Each structure stands twice: as C-alpha cells, then as structure tokens.
Amino acid sequence: MDSQTVTRPVPVVQAEFRAIGTTNRILATDLTVLTEATAIAREHLDALDLAVSRFRPDSEVCRLAARAAGGPASTLASPTFAAALRAALHAARVTDGLVDPTVGSAVVANGYDADLDAVRDRASFQRTRLADVPGWENVEIDASDRVTVPAGCLIDLGATAKAFAADTIAGLLADRLPGGFLVNLGGDIAVSGPLPAGGWRVGVQTADGAVAQVVTTTGQGLATSSTRLRTWATDPGHNRAHHIVDPRTGLTAPSTWAQVSCAGASALEANAASTAAIVLGPDAPAWLQAHGIPARLDGCDGEVTLTCGWPVPDSDASQARAEIANALASR
C-alpha cells in the first residue's frame, strides 16, 4: 500500500469563565488538557486581580495609592504586580506615553470610579475636577521589585494587564501542557503551541455583537480597543463617556473610532497599539503605519481604515467579480 500523509481532524475545545471583570476563553487543541489549562488561567487571574484591581481595597494598587495620597510612596511588589507594571511601562515606552499607567486618577475623575456595572447604572455623571496624570516616567521599579510612585498617583493597568495576562497564560500553558492554545481575555488574544491548520480563526466583533471580519493568526497577538463598550452617561439621555483617557490631557480620548483592532508580536503590543490609536484619533492610521502595525480601524461614521496589510475580506475575488461585471456591462 502506498504511504500517504493523512491530515486527521483534531478537535478544538473551549472553556469559558468570568474573571477580572470580563469573559475569558481558553481554546485548546487537546481535549484532555482543557481542565488543567483553565485551572492555570484562573489561578493566574486570581493573583492578577489581587495585585492590580482598582476596585478592591486590598489590592496592591489600591494600597499603594492610599499611601501615595500624602506624598511619594513605595512598596515591595509581588511578582505578579511587578511583572504587570513592567509590561505597562513597556507599553508606555513604545507608545511614547500614549498608553500611560498613571492615568488612574484621571480615569476616576472622568467617572470610571467603581465596577463598570455600577458606573453604567448611574443616570448621569458630572465631572467635578480635573485630575493630574503624573506620568509613567515618574514611576520606578528596581531590581528587587520595589515600586515607587509620585504623590497622588493611582496606577491603572486597565489598558495592559489583560493583554499581558493573556501572553503570560499562553506561555505557561505551552510550557506545562501539550497541544496548542488560544487565550482570549476579554478580547485580548495570545496563542501558543502548535497551530490548527491555517492558524486560529479570530472574528473582529463590533459593539453590537456582529462579527465584521474573520482573520487567522499564526502567532500574532490580537487586541481591540473600543469607545462603544465600556461607556457611561455623562448627562441623562445624551452624551456618553468611555474608559480610555488621553494621558496628554487627562480627558476622555476622542471618539474618532468606534473600535481599533491591531495585530502585534504579543497581545500586550497589540493592545498598546490599539489603545494608542484610540488616543490619537484621526492621527492613528499614520502612526500605526509608521510603526508597522497591521490594524483595522472602524470609524464612528462606518468607514473602515486598514493599515500594513490587514486583509480586506475576499478583496481579490470581489475585484475579479467587479472586473467581470464591468466587462459584461460594457458589451
């Protein structure tokens, strides 16, 4: 009998759970490791929540902020907090400060001062103060993981912690378990291990729940930042604010884009790029292009902008069809 290479179907299984205020999904190519993979992810996210949540007073972030109320403060960080903070400072560095972990007080001043469900339940929120953004350059972390922050600094890792956790968990799973994994923490996606044939298929989901496009990742991290999902009313029945703050002003970033999806070498870099794009508003496409970031930017006006080779769905086939239609119409 001739020897042939047979590609056998391999099941992809998925577990879903809530943690760190969002829905998380672990996909695996090996059914037998899903339970253990999920346990590893849960354990890491529990530690992350205790380290960096802005909404629990016993977190390291909140305890450090309380101490910083009266002046510069320092603390010896847990490994989880230290790693997440270093990731956030990396994001700040590579975005020239457009993604800044010291925006916490500004985010609170803009209305995001409690768990999102509580914030959404308010009829309105009136800003009463403008908070300073101390600046990421003024946060120090030394080799022994001692963190020092300036007076009044509330660290907010909301922009980067999920994405960095996705990268971390994906790495842990690849180290400890067989098979391939996709780790999706509230839309921040990292993959590790052997890929399914053709890569992992990821849908770009809009605020109304529709999947606007499906792309495949063969190792890239993917992330989306939105101005339409984490929002709250600023006056009854009218304007709404969203959660992304421009560190340069301390105010809510412009809503030029409904959402921006980016690919990166990691979920962290993808998220840093997508968050920076929201902050930059109309300047985002040029910035993404200059930094080599493939991105899909969905404008609030419905127009879609693509950079650095982000694919248009079936563009070649549709172009061919258009040419055929034009040829037939000209007969």
Place this chain on the structure above:
Amino acid sequence: MKGPTMSTPRSTSPGTVRRWSAAALAAVAVTAGGFGIQHAAAQTSTVTASATTTSSTTTNSSSTSSGLTAVAAPASSSGSAQSTTSGS
C-alpha cells in the same frame, strides 16, 4: 454587481493605508457569498468543540525604532470564527 470602491490613497501595496466604506465592505461580503459579515452565535455552554487540523507555522517579525515589533498581518479567512476580539 458593482464591486467595492476605495478612497484615496488608491494604491493597494501592503504599505499603504486603505479606507473602505461600510457599504463597500458589505458589498464584498455579499459578493463573496456572505462571509466576512457574520453574526456571533450565542454561547450557551462552557465547553464547545469543532474539527480542525494541526500544523506548525511561525510569524516573522522585526523591531522598529520605537520598540514596537512589526509583525506580519493576519490573513483573511473564509471559515467561521473560533474566537473573537472585541473591545470589552
């Protein structure tokens, strides 16, 4: 059927910014038989399974002056999404 329209810049080389109107993207999806505009199925269970195959591939990347790492763009897919990225 009229194909999608593209506003400036008109070049389709990988290094350019391309802008597509929602109507043009919808036209693409329709002419492609519907894929590209899909609706997410509601998750009703915590464990789901689908059939696929495994392979091993790598992604080329290079560092930029800013420290961000330039990567290859994801590819377009005609299949259904195994997971989704959104802004939540």
